[in-house]
Amino acid sequence: MSDFCMPALGADMEAGTLVEWLKRPGDTVRRGDIIAVVDTEKGAIEVEVFEDGVVDAILVKPGDKVPVGTVLARIRAADEAAAPAVPAAPTAPEIPPRAAPAAAHAAPAPRPAAPGERRRAASPAARRRAVELGVELATVKPTGPGGAITLGDVERAAAAVPAATDRLPAMRRAIAAAMSRSKREIPHAYVTTSIDMTRALGWLRAENERREVADRLLPAVLLLKAVGAALHEVPELNGFWEDDRLKQAPGIHIGVAIFLRDGGLVSPAIHDVDRKDLATVMRELGDLVARARAGSLRSSELADATITVTNLGDQGVESTLGIIYPPQVALVGFGRISERPWVADGRVEARPVLVATLSFDHRAVDGHRAGRFLAAVDRHLRAPERL
């Protein structure tokens, strides 16, 4: 028997609200299945299970806000006997809460499905909103693709309900807490380099000319791949500072800072960037941006990043000295690619130049290794055909 707990979806998360269970006691689950939707300051997140088994008991009911680490459900192995019935009394969290404690409650038994009843298709954002507004999804008229209920459908159905609560202040507070903690606890140091992007952009231009419009690559994908490759050479930047020591991560999962249109930002991860080709990273980046803005990210995407990349080139900034997202130990910031004077072979030429900055935790890494990392990023961007 194992516990399925409220996950920590980033350093800034203290608690989450259980929006909906997608599985019921007795249902078989496989590793990677999305079994619940949780609402956080950063939106509704689909939470995956990390083992195969059977849902034995559900301990927290939809609508309850519980601290990170609270046991939400118990999962038993497929060949394990079911546990005795869950007591009706509140169940204390097994992991001490990090925020104001809120006891988990034994959830009422799910209503048995009526014959022929199917779970209504709805976006996570719509489900979260339905819970917030007290709207029964079964009463909502869907207008989304494939008959799915959209956020707008829920809000129309709840027209008589007062206006939406504003999520932005909560997200701002969460970001403020994480950034303050970072600046308070992490001794930041920075190294910067200017990279000649002539070869990278030339290669990209030729590559995109032969690709279909929908398959074009963005320069950001080259940057992500170059960071992934450079981390193989300086792996101590890929990991976490925990228990007063550096713990290197086995996989390279790059968190990508994505601004949200109604304010705030999230940094979901693209997993195993170093092992994927450019087209795959491009496809996953596009998918991540779309889902981040639609409010349908998954728990592993928010919890797994081992380093963060922020690219403010689109905003026209020259360079970015970012704040490390704890417990990570590094953040790579990119500015815009712009034509600047560049000296080559004794001559001054106009070349596309990118300023890359590494913010690093000086407890975990020294300046020498940080410099090696940026040199490696530079070198990889000068050989884009190998990325």
Add this chain to the structure above:
Amino acid sequence: MTEQDLTTVVRQALARVAPETAATDIDPAVPIREQCDLDSMDFLNFVIALHKATGVNVPETDYPQIASLDAAVAYLRARV
């Protein structure tokens, strides 16, 4: 396609990538990237949406020619 059809196509493409931007708020003469706060991914999705709707393949070198709504309509009109 008429100019009005193409204007509708461009507005619909914009609505897909920046759904929070009310179509009536868009100044057709002002660059849409700054007007609608589009990043590179958004703009590529805008180009993809135009391609799907009209069949016109806008090469990257021509992106400056579709910078505003008016410019995009003129660009498409010369090619459909």
